[in-house]
Amino acid sequence: MTAAGMNVDDLAARARDTRVVVVGGGLAGLAAAWRCAKVGMAVTVLEAAPALGGTLRRVELAGTTVGAGPWGWSSRGGAVHELVDDAGLTDRVVEAAETATWLARVPKVGAVPAPEASILGIPENAWDESVRAVIGWGGTWRAYLDRVRPPLTIGNERNLGTLVRARMGQDVLDRLVAPLSVGGFGLDPGEIDVGHAVPKLNAALTRTGSLQSAVAELRATRAEEGGVPPLKSLDGGMPQLVDALAARLAERDVQIETGTRVERIVRVGDVYEVAVDEDHVLVDDEGEEGESSPTRVADLVIVATGETDARRLLGGLLGRDLGAARSVTREIVTLVVDQAALDALPRGATVHAVPGTGAADSVVVESARWAWLAGVLGAGRHLLTVAFGSSREAPATEGLSDADAIELARSEAEAFLGVELPAVAGAHRARFELARPASALGQPEEAAEIRARVAGISGLGVVGAWISGSGLARVVADAGDEAERVRRARLFAPERGQ
Known part of the structure; x- marks a missing residue:
């Protein structure tokens, strides 16, 4: 018997009787669908685009098939590796080559290598030649003041832009830090939360007395722990993960409908009615058009769309405006x-x-x-x-x-x-x-608030980069956790009258 007083056969029967609709066929939606399908739930995936994959879309260029979105994932954590294993692609995992990062269009300098001894572009030694080549003598002398200024108290400054400007000056901010945050995440340094981007930085600053020394200490700790986890991908590109997951889902009798935009989701009693575009026509495996109901009925719904559609659909269910997309x-x-x-x-x-x-x-x-x-x-x-x-x-x-x-x-x-x-x-x-990274100012707090409201509605979940924070590793891990929460609540819920 299980902790809820149900035996395995009871749980299996309840899983088979559970209808799940996943709205969105990107990697987050497919990962959530797989988590539910693995226990025998009847899953339907509805994707508005003509093909699955979301940002992992396939492109044909000069006779080569590649992806147009993310090229790999951080190997920190094991969620993506587990999903790749489930998809049968373990032998195709590859690691990115170690290559240099450069900075371009540096005023009065041109293009130069980015200093390696840094975190988020913050150097551990402003006098290092690779740093001085970027910020010049004036910027170096200004950054030196960081060594003689009083340290901040722990947690005093969350804004990365404000912290770097105050400690090391405008040149370090504009020429070293901003290129990485804007180029990598599309965000100004003033939109990055120090506490989430580098959780121990403020404490190290207080302990060591300067921002440069704090960076040096954290880099030494990282080196002792094995360094930054490498970027990994699949030989042949990331879109094949979408294909492999779709094949695994098909083996579990998951229904996948592309070109199907969900207009609204309504809670009716104990079930959900998922209304799709009434002009949608279902096409079977033989390419024949057939009847397609404009409404899907589900016991569980997991919203896995992009941010704009997710806010619209969830806002209707929660009875409140979730505001405009911040992506x-x-x-x-x-x-x-x-x-x-x-x-x-x-x-x-x-x-x-x-x-x-x-x-x-x-x-x-x-x-x-x-x-x-x-x-x-x-x-x-x-x-x-x-x-x-x-x-x-x-x-x-x-x-x-x-x-x-x-x-x-x-x-x-x-x-x-x-x-x-x-x-x-x-x-x-x-x-x-x-999507904004989890280190964006206000992102974790807003996500937690939305998640709390979603969790208050039985059988509802939400996944995707806009809620988890960007990065395939974070997206996949979060999708698995959220799908697990929703499915466990269903499987272990007491029978009515108990």
Whole structure:
């Protein structure tokens, strides 16, 4: 017997009688659907787009199949590895190559390597030559004041931008810290919460007496603990994880409907009515159109859409306006170029610009990070991703035609990498809602409030980067935890009258 007084057969029977609708077929939705399907629940996945995957969408470029979204995951935690194992792709896991990060369009300097001895761009020694090359003598002398100023009290400053400016000056903030936060997360340093981004930084600052010494102490601790977990991916690209999960779900008789936008979700008694676009027509495996009810009835509903739709659907269920989406609009232009000069990685694999100095925020040479991709493309051919748009400003590509956006991306990549890119062999343009990281100011608190309200409604869950924080590792772990909460509440709920 289980702790709830039910035996395994009872639990299995209850699982089989439980109807689950997952709204959204991105990685979070598929992970949540898998968690429910594994125990025998009857699951339906409804995806508004023509194909599953969300940001892990598939792109064909110059004869190569790649993804247009995230290229890998942080190996911290084991949630993604577990999902990859379940999908049968363990033997395809690969690790990113160690490559340098550069800074571009540094005033009066140009392009230089980013200092390695740093955290979030904050250097452990302002006098280091690699730091002085970026901020100059004036910036170095200003940063030196950090060594002689009184330390802050523990937890006194949460705003990363304010902390760095006060301790080390504007040049460190603008030229070292901002390029990483804007290029990587689309956020200004003033939108990053120090306590969540580097939980022990303020305490180390109080203990050591300076921000630079605090960074040095934390870096030493990280080194003792094995360093920063490497970035991992799949040989052949991340979209294959979507395909493999879809196949596993099909084996469990999960119903997957694409091109199906959910208009609203209504709680009626003990069940949910999930209303979809009335013009939707279900197409079976043979390609034949059939009847499709505009309403799905479910015992459990897990909302796994992007932020805008999730706030709309949950707001209706919770009876309150959840406000506008806070995600950043970002456009990624993926380019395949023929340029043998890039084989030598003259500026590493990742180049972030000083914000406000040009159109693009960052350029990544993905073929330098992933050996499998370099092998597929061949010597002299490279794949680049060029990112536009942050919380500071809309993407510079907004309103441009595809041809003009691609040309802008080419010219920006040329400037960032310092090599001529005379022609583009293939290109793709994608627009995303870039979710804020869990380290964004106010994000954890707002997420916790929404989660608490959702948990107050029986059989309802919510997953996705906008609620968990960005990053595939965090998204997958959170999706598993939330699906587990919802399914356990259903399986172990007492029978009526007990």
